[in-house]
Amino acid sequence: MHPLARLDHRFVWHPFTQMRDWLRREPIVLVAGRGAVLRDVYGREYLDANASIWTNLHGHNHPRLNAALRRQLARVAHTSYLGLANEPASLLAADLVAAANPPGWRAQPKLARVFYSDDGSTALEVALKLAHQFARRTGLARRPRFLSLAGAYHGDTVGAVSLGHIDLFHAAYAGLLFKSDAVMAPYCYRCPFNRARPERADARTYRRCRWECVDQVERRLAAQRRRRGEPYAALVFEPLIQGAAGMIPQPPGWLKRVAELARGHGTLLIADEVLTGFGRTGRGALAVGPADMAEAPADKSSRVRRAPSLFACHHEGVQPDFLCLAKGLTGGYLPLAATLTTRAVFNAFLGEYAEFKTFFHGHSYTGNPLGAATARASLALLQSAASRRARARLEWELARELARLWALPAVGDLRQVGLIAGIELVRDWRTRAAFDLRERAGLRVCEALTRRGVLTRPIGNVVVLMPPYCTTPAQLRRMVGALAESIEEVLGRGNNRSR
Numbered sequence: 309m310h311p312l313a314r315l316d317h318r319f320v321w322h323p324f325t326q327m328r329d330w331l332r333r334e335p336i337v338l339v340a341g342r343g344a345v346l347r348d349v350y351g352r353e354y355l356d357a358n359a360s361i362w363t364n365l366h367g368h369n370h371p372r373l374n375a376a377l378r379r380q381l382a383r384v385a386h387t388s389y390l391g392l393a394n395e396p397a398s399l400l401a402a403d404l405v406a407a408a409n410p411p412g413w414r415a416q417p418k419l420a421r422v423f424y425s426d427d428g429s430t431a432l433e434v435a436l437k438l439a440h441q442f443a444r445r446t447g448l449a450r451r452p453r454f455l456s457l458a459g460a461y462h463g464d465t466v467g468a469v470s471l472g473h474i475d476l477f478h479a480a481y482a483g484l485l486f487k488s489d490a491v492m493a494p495y496c497y498r499c500p501f502n503r504a505r506p507e508r509a510d511a512r513t514y515r516r517c518r519w520e521c522v523d524q525v526e527r528r529l530a531a532q533r534r535r536r537g538e539p540y541a542a543l544v545f546e547p548l549i550q551g552a553a554g555m556i557p558q559p560p561g562w563l564k565r566v567a568e569l570a571r572g573h574g575t576l577l578i579a580d581e582v583l584t585g586f587g588r589t590g591r592g593a594l595a596v597g598p599a600d601m602a603e604a605p606a607d608k609s610s611r612v613r614r615a616p617s618l619f620a621c622h623h624e625g626v627q628p629d630f631l632c633l634a635k636g637l638t639g640g641y642l643p644l645a646a647t648l649t650t651r652a653v654f655n656a657f658l659g660e661y662a663e664f665k666t667f668f669h670g671h672s673y674t675g676n677p678l679g680a681a682t683a684r685a686s687l688a689l690l691q692s693a694a695s696r697r698a699r700a701r702l703e704w705e706l707a708r709e710l711a712r713l714w715a716l717p718a719v720g721d722l723r724q725v726g727l728i729a730g731i732e733l734v735r736d737w738r739t740r741a742a743f744d745l746r747e748r749a750g751l752r753v754c755e756a757l758t759r760r761g762v763l764t765r766p767i768g769n770v771v772v773l774m775p776p777y778c779t780t781p782a783q784l785r786r787m788v789g790a791l792a793e794s795i796e797e798v799l800g801r802g803n804n805r806s807r
């Protein structure tokens with residue numbers, strides 16, 4: 309075993325990992341990366357097919373991000389944000405507010421303030437605390453309660469876990485958590501209201517339903533008011549696609565309807581764009597073709613060529629009261645997060661010192677200059693025409709490559725939102741019969757993928773592909789080709805209906 313792997317085995321405890329399994333085999337120790345390729349201690353190369361757990365945007369070792377980071381490093385690495393400001397964090401706040409309020413877009417409310425933290429979980433924790441106090445101070449709710457989507461994952465701090473609905477985590481931390489309510493999330497492939505029989509296509513495209521999932525949200529919002537005499541303080545959601553819940557995409561129109569219903573009840577919107585932000589959802593369309601690759605048409609009223617927004621909410625014309633950002637914020641370089649909110653929320657925390665309306669929350673590394681400088685360079689790249697074209701092209705190529713996987717009977721649903729793909733593995737696509745989690749179907753397919761030099765992690769029986777935006781067509785073909793081979797190797801290629 310490599311000495312670095314031995315040190316890991318001896319001293320380290322890994323996240324979300326059964327360490328007994330981990331200690332059974334030599335871990336991959338990564339030492340370098342360039343573009344979509346990572347290299348380990350033995351010089352073996354791998355394609356980074358989940359963008360290093362959904363964080364990386366432009367590829368590893370990007371010259372522009374490296375330069376921005378080095379420039380800031382030559383000035384100062386970190387200074388306190390308590391009672392002091394710093395250059396890159398001020399500049400980044402202005403950039404983020406501009407990006408969150410696209411020009412020519414009249415959606416309300418305006419996102420006007422940025423509160424920095426370090427990770428997705430803390431970005432949600434900040435939104436949660438702000439919304440809770442806002443609701444009490446304004447009289448919106450005396451005992452603020454939150455509504456979020458079934459299966460949701462919003463992070464691992466105690467508040468963020470409380471907002472989520474993954475039974476496994478709730479069982480583990482029962483007693484530590486506060487209560488929040490769950491409402492049905494659209495999951496067309498496994499929706500009890502979808503009367504369509506399985507086809508070899510994204511379940512959203514052939515579903516047969518009457519938007520019962522939206523009715524359920526409406527009922528929940530109304531029931532809360534009826535029973536408790538006050539609305540939910542906030543609805544928490546991932547726009548367009550739920551990530552860690554299993555890469556579960558929403559049918560077009562769902563978000564807009566649900567957001568309008570919540571607003572109608574006076575409930576605030578907390579958008580968790582930790583995964584979906586920064587161009588990950590492309591144009592947010594169901595499927596794209598070469599014709600869609602042209603840039604967005606000119607906005608007639610302002611005669612400004614409008615670029616598609618970097619945020620998923622905006623694809624449905626929804627502007628939240630809280631926009632939570634992390635993972636891709638620094639292009640996958642450093643832990644930095646931001647919670648954007650409105651002037652109304654900000655104003656509720658203004659007062660005389662002795663009123664103690666201050667937002668009592670913060671972290672030692674709040675507003676970290678290295679992270680902020682890198683994030684600015686990443687945003688500038690994202691807004692360049694070259695990056696927009698590359699993303700549109702990759703989105704289209706991903707759709708084309710994924711289509712090959714329908715030939716495999718173990719592929720039940722194939723869902724893509726922009727540059728995010730979830731491949732749901734099933735025992736029998738005709739019945740949608742699922743594998744028992746203990747069979748480790750997703751894990752075994754990903755292990756076979758690793759042997760072929762492609763790195764990603766499954767969520768249960770859903771394999772995730774989330775290539776960095778710099779992935780070349782040849783690299784993408786290798787990722788999907790290796791996935792097809794791995795599924796065949798592990799789950800067979802024949803008609804497995806009889807098993």
Ligand SMILES: *Cc1c(COP(=O)(O)O)cnc(C)c1O
Nearest residue numbers: 427428429461462463551582583
């Ligand atoms: C990853 C993730 C989080 C948590 O972010 P961390 O940086 O891991 O704390 C929260 N929400 C969503 C949607 C995520 O994907």
